Amino acid sequence: MAMRMNGPLAALDQWQPEGCSIAKALDVVGTKSAMLLLREAFYGTTRFDGFVRRVGITEAVAAKRLKELVEAGLLEKRPYQEPGARTRYEYVLTEKGRALLPVVVALMQWGDAYLQPGGGPLRIVSAETGEPVRVLVAPPGTASLEPEGLAVRINR
Amino acid sequence: MAMRMNGPLAALDQWQPEGCSIAKALDVVGTKSAMLLLREAFYGTTRFDGFVRRVGITEAVAAKRLKELVEAGLLEKRPYQEPGARTRYEYVLTEKGRALLPVVVALMQWGDAYLQPGGGPLRIVSAETGEPVRVLVAPPGTASLEPEGLAVRINR
DNA sequence: AGGCTGGGTTTGCTCGACGCAAGTCAGGAG
DNA sequence: CTCCTGACTTGCGTCGAGCAAACCCAGCCT
Numbered sequence: 491m492a493m494r495m496n497g498p499l500a501a502l503d504q505w506q507p508e509g510c511s512i513a514k515a516l517d518v519v520g521t522k523s524a525m526l527l528l529r530e531a532f533y534g535t536t537r538f539d540g541f542v543r544r545v546g547i548t549e550a551v552a553a554k555r556l557k558e559l560v561e562a563g564l565l566e567k568r569p570y571q572e573p574g575a576r577t578r579y580e581y582v583l584t585e586k587g588r589a590l591l592p593v594v595v596a597l598m599q600w601g602d603a604y605l606q607p608g609g610g611p612l613r614i615v616s617a618e619t620g621e622p623v624r625v626l627v628a629p630p631g632t633a634s635l636e637p638e639g640l641a642v643r644i645n646r
Numbered sequence: 647m648a649m650r651m652n653g654p655l656a657a658l659d660q661w662q663p664e665g666c667s668i669a670k671a672l673d674v675v676g677t678k679s680a681m682l683l684l685r686e687a688f689y690g691t692t693r694f695d696g697f698v699r700r701v702g703i704t705e706a707v708a709a710k711r712l713k714e715l716v717e718a719g720l721l722e723k724r725p726y727q728e729p730g731a732r733t734r735y736e737y738v739l740t741e742k743g744r745a746l747l748p749v750v751v752a753l754m755q756w757g758d759a760y761l762q763p764g765g766g767p768l769r770i771v772s773a774e775t776g777e778p779v780r781v782l783v784a785p786p787g788t789a790s791l792e793p794e795g796l797a798v799r800i801n802r
Numbered sequence: 803a804g805g806c807t808g809g810g811t812t813t814g815c816t817c818g819a820c821g822c823a824a825g826t827c828a829g830g831a832g
Numbered sequence: 833c834t835c836c837t838g839a840c841t842t843g844c845g846t847c848g849a850g851c852a853a854a855c856c857c858a859g860c861c862t
Contacts, residue, residue, distance in 0.1 A: 496800075601666075626790030
């Protein structure tokens, strides 16, 4: 049923998980708003208003969470210039943020499979072949797709 | 940088994500305690006290969260009998709960890579080959490993 | 009968997450 | 100079997450 625990780990009642990476990861992206902001970043949203409207959170929460994500190094805040407008800032994923792609896609995939009666509203496919992709646990040497190699389609 | 949005999705400022599977998934496993309880279930913990002590939460939180996870169908509460003791209950992962393995492992992997200065404390390997595994986004047809096919080792 | 033990539930509190509403500020447009 | 817009900030109230500690309860042991 569960994973095999080797060596000292086998004694579940003695060993205690310390410095667990999952716990540390959840300290950074453990809130619903943080995850949904990341979802939007993967979808290509970069501007403050876009995040607010599309995630459906208030400006206050968006400002706070975005600041935290920038401080944690998942997003980068950088100036951009639209012609005839003043300098504004946009939020773009860093390498560290992009590395969360499997987490986000795995969540969507699980929701699609177990929480959506007739399948989810969106489908993530390979940008090249158009075939749907899966998140999975694989032995080393298997190649992974990057965000750029993926496309999002409407289901049905 | 981001994923390619096809068709109507391309107009990020018009389209709004409704019924998003990620949001629904987070309604079920969006709290830190829920994720850590799942981690423990994958490690093989089944009893109430084990969850409490190893996750480091209070009994109150554990009771509440476990009940929610049972109601959501991720865990199954079933009686078991130790010789010379009365009937007790244990919590075991259902198929639906086991399907969250990629999410949990992906979080650990990300934490290992970006939040742990010298690498994480644990390593997940293939039970057969002993080689470390990765969570990744792959085209269809790639085989995935189940919890039983994995083993946990102490790093270094 | 009374106590012990594993497996919880209840109560009372704090703190963070989040929503609503209003205010602020910079700078280009008019 | 005033207005507007994008990007926040501030204040306030609510709700859920979490802790601590006490309580409950079934049943085996003596």
